[in-house]
Amino acid sequence: MTRTTVAIVGAGFGGVCMGTKLKRYGIPFTILEKADRVGGVWRDNVYPGAACDIPSHLYCYSFEPSHDWSRTYGQAAEIQSYIEHCARKYGVLDHVRFGAEVTGADFDADSGRWTIKLADGAELQARFLVAATGQLSLPAEPSFPGLDGFGGKVFHSARWDHDYEMTGKRVAVIGSGASAIQFVPQIAPKVAKLHLFQRSAPYVLPKPDRPYTPLEKYLYRHFPIALVASRTRKYLYHEARVIPMTKGHGMSLIKLAFQRNLRRQVSDPQLREKLTPDYPIGCKRILISNEWYPAITRPNVEVIAAGLNEVRGDRVVGADGTEREVDAIVFGTGFATNDFLAPITIRGLDGMELRESWRDGAEAYLGMTVSGFPNLFILYGPNTNLGHNSIIYMLESQTDYALGAIRHVGTYGSSWVNVRPEVQEHFNQEVQQRLGETVWEAGCTSWYRTASGKNTNNWPSYTIEYRRRTRFFDAGNYDLHPPDVHAAVPATAAATSGKE
Template structure:
């Protein structure tokens, strides 16, 4: 089995790569990153569909310790984001620590040895500290539509895009109208002979202030000290201000809603189609999307929007309550299983406690990072840390610092393990639920932010700078610990 590693990280996306970099910078070199895929990148490795891009500006959707001044455009596209992550992994020498093609099946905390025993398809390894960097959007969700497996044509999820599928001249059905669909539809409309979009719930889609960076702008950002930092700060402040509408004063959404309706009317002339594209829930309750070409694509004569519920899928098409829609290809843009976090891995803590059982009523973790009953386990992008208004990279960097603080406490005080106290975790969970009440996310819609029972467990109900302040250092009073003998 070998000697126990200091830290094992599960996942090589933004969270795993950033955490590994920060650990190495703090002097921890005995670390391993376990990645089930053949390459790094997480969601930016998996989502290679046409038009895949980020909805946060590039200067903010990057590590503060590794600024990039030569982004090609304001909102980065998938290949450029993935290339940036590879650059970071190479520059900071993280690649030698990554074990690609190594899927974690589960992990068990050995209390006697004060070690995590991590089970993989290639065997077991041990670690003093286990960090989950699996993210929230890594397991594609396929809808339980009767007959789905009996479809005779090509079908795939947007996060598992089949690049061998030729859409030219085909009747293409797109199921779902989330963030990926808004990017996919404009890209494939016109290539396909026809495109039918099956909409269960209309999204709010607002204009995307995107454009390529001019060469002189990139030169200025690279040459002038502080120019990039100023650009990043400006974008951060603009996006952070939107938290007021999401969590403090949801009525402010009415201003954005009026702008949305004006923009929709300008882009969609057909009153019937326009009416079908107006959401039936308050703005912000679900993720607000950005695009300049989604609505124009829906007005094409070879594109049809179907709002009737899907009843079943047959060998040659989709049957809704209003008729049959032939299809040669079905693309599922149906999102992810976002509230399971570490699932389907089996994580066992002290006294044989199963994480799936502890989270039966919804995932809970103090500050979204530590879980009572699971010593030396730290989550990145865990419960209550998703955002509706700003960059998740900012939240991840806050979590990196907190985890490093916990590891420093282990070292400085010669502790075998630390574990957040159950009363502290419970108090944090109650605070989160109290603060979520009255937010736009609980305004009466179903979203990927909540469990099947309707409990919001994904989003941070506040400003990101408040989260950074809350995670600036671990409070010793929040933990119980065992000293090394």
Template sequence: MRTPHDVVIIGSGFGGIGMAIRLRQAGIRDVVILEKAADLGGTWRDNTYPGAACDVPSHLYSFSFEPKTDWTRRFSPQREILDYLRACARKYEVLPLIRFGAEVTEARFDEDAGLWRLATTGGELAARVVVSACGQLNRPVPPSIPGRGTFTGTSFHTARWDHGAELDGRRVAVIGTGASAIQIVPEIAGRASRLTVFQRSAPYVIDKPDREYRPWEKALLGTVPGLHALSRARIYALYESRALGFIKYPRLMDLMARRFRDHLGEQVADPALRETLVPGYPMGCKRILISGDYYAALGRPGVELVTDPIERVTPAGLRTRDGREHRADVIVYATGFAASDFLAPMKVAGRGGRDLNEEWRDGARAHLGITVSGFPNLFLLYGPYTNLGHNSIIYMLESQIRYVLGCVRAMRAHGLEWIDVRPDVQDAFTREMRTRMRSTVWESGCASWYQNAEGTVVNNWPGFTFAYRRATRRPDPRHFVARRARGPRALTVR
């Protein structure tokens, strides 16, 4: 507590590792990363379930400053992405900065000292700047189904996969049909003696154009100058074009809906099953999923799709509202995350002791999804209004990292102790987001994890990613109030 650190980063996923790398490259050496787990990697460390993989092509789902030309597949599996992050941490000497087993329980801004006081499970420390890189998909949410504690078999959430659980020849129940479930189901459909999939609402699933890269392709990517960059740019442009359907012209989603219907028709021969797999909401309102084998897995012998609501968990399995008892040896909860809570469950207190949970009681707000009024020198990566439905979140993270770095550089250059975004600037941004959101497909009449408890979409960016990059290209001094440093409190360069 005696010597405050220049920058403390919370989380060691893509955001945390990327932020640390860029800070070190800018000459800011006193950086600490606090990680609650025993390893880095964020969501790619936590989600080790069978079939876990990315739904953004490999060449785009990576740092722009650290291209990887030897990805094994067009869509990288979990282990390969985690290995990539570890390699980045080693190459850029970030590993020594990480304090593992240090979960932040409380962050309090000391206005007199101009410092953040952090309480963690590994001790206390102080920081001039705090960057939260916790992400949106880090807190698993088990379903609130009565009787969950009575089940006598094995049960777990997909993000806490029990690799000791025996699935071969067992009766397995999967609750949920989201992004994790459609990857898990094909992997275990041929292993379980019986697989029961419980669907609350059908997702839109389109074909996944995945395949292994051939040796000659990887050789060319690694040797021909500019070829990897061209591949990345091509993928970016293709995916970015889809934003038109999400944010401005929802009728364009009909083109993608046609692709969905073709894929469903090719994979599912049973008309009755096919009917239950057609969503009852506009395409894109919820996350669009990609899989080449999910629908085929549902048609396998021994696999059943159940659409009746679950009434309760019983000692022997699950009972649905129609009175049926679905016996199971293993229950897998593919029920998602608390995506709109952002910094929860840590307690965060800003200027004048204001409580962040109270400030956000009617929805999370942060200017550009990065800075929160009343909470000086606190920066969010992957905060509200920065998630995407059509492109790579790494592109958004790099935009945010550049913005935060610009703020830190300005503080250092002008001898500022702290900066705080003005409330009117934050309010104007929030109003703009909510106004623009009304024309998007995400507000076309469905419930999704993009929304908070009040049903307001607070996660997604209602625009093009290149527009977000332009908006975050540099911090505008007019957007902030500041206090000059008193004594040796400015950020140091070592």
């Protein structure tokens, strides 16, 4: 059986970042990737118009700033190319095992190792397990009565079928979220008719996107300080956006900007009414686009203010009884964001299953470690999603913390490290209390919350606070095994040993 020190599941931004830092310190690792190349969500989401809603200078690693972006907001192909570049440059590709789909992982307390099981029957052992599957890896593919009997084409936007020619087709789009507002403007001019089934309208603001000029590209390439200044300015601007999200201050001005944008681009009052959300702004993700409203005001586009209810033969039927005959159904229904690490079965101490531990909603200390699951670190885990800034910043904080823990265990000769249950409980009580004061808890249904209403996704504060709290591995909040090792190490010394 193959053995390594660290096994990383997933080769997206998180996995490549973790591998880069382990490589820097000479720590053996293997990245297990089910696909045939790196990239994660940007490899999988190749629908027309796929792009990022965080500025390109901010949506990259701090240790590998890029001056080659063509636009102020990166497009999917460019972001994918950037991840591949980083994996090559930092020697991570040599450690990736492609076609390795992880189905389960079991921890053995005696050996202090994880046994990772793959779909092909192979197994791998590692002292540390880093889950870098993220929150946007499992498409939410709903099931509707009659869908199996539909004779046309059906696919999810995250599994876009580029071989299917949409020109002249009648297409039903289910959903009007972050993916739909990008692909609908691309396909609307091609199709004969597009029927948009919308359960709830999104708040859409203008996207300050444009191509970089040749002069700007020259300055960023030859004067690194210009690139640093651009990145810093964008970071500070986006960091300030947490204030209306968590305190409510200024949210009325953002709503006013939305109303102006809607009135300016949609002249039909009846359509405007359909496109006006019925929930408080910020409760769901606020979207940005310059093409959404012009696309859905086209004469061949129909907005149906109801979700899909069922499929009857070649007809789709909305919850309001609307029926439309279509050739294709495209689901823009997002991802199963609350099902962290699904469908992987993770078993920790005494055979405890992670999904059972999370039956009331996922939670983890600092969004990374779960009591009862030693030497497991989750990147982009529970309550680390952002509504205002770049997730790459959070991933770098998390990978530094995990690296500090791994080095600490190695330095002090421990076998494994397990966060104390009272520490995890106290942290998550604090997170949920602070979330209760944010716009995300204003009473709407969103992908941030479970069916029971628990917000398992968002971080309720500044990214700089998260960076401060994860700057060092706080060994005093963990049980180290053998336990006598921890007894000999003062918590203050242990907390700083993970950094040089």
